[in-house]
Amino acid sequence: MKLGYNTNGLACHRWQQALELLAETGYRAVALTLDHHLLDPYSTDLAHQLGEVRRTLDRLQLSVVVETGARFLLNPKVKHDPTLLSPTPEQRNLRVDFLIRSLDIAAEL
Structure with missing residues (x-):
């Protein structure tokens, strides 16, 4: 087991x-x-950015996971919006697109 920490705790x-x-x-x-x-x-x-982060992780010998809980990345007015349960297909598709992109980033790292 490896102990890890989330970058949210070091947002400043x-x-x-x-x-x-x-x-x-x-x-x-x-x-x-x-x-x-x-x-x-x-x-x-x-x-x-991916190359820079990957090199830093390698140098520091840190394992990595990707976390998708950014509060205002997809909607600057409402945190964590849209979701997979949002009312319109367009909103839900935006979240799905974000999750797919996140998986791609995780695979690169």
Whole structure:
């Protein structure tokens, strides 16, 4: 078993600093919350970000999981919206698209 920590708990830190702090503290795993500032699935430079994060994880010897609980990534007005239970197919499809992109990111990491 590896102890890990979620990057949500270090939201006031740059992601690089957060990962370094976790590794220095003795954590061997991290849950990365995909959000505006870290591996945004809709970012135009996602491929570059993925490479940078992967290299940092490797250097720090951190295992990784992807967490999809970003509060306002899909809707800046309502946290965690839309959901798989949202009323319209368009809203639900946006969440499904986000989850598929998240799986792709996890596979890359």
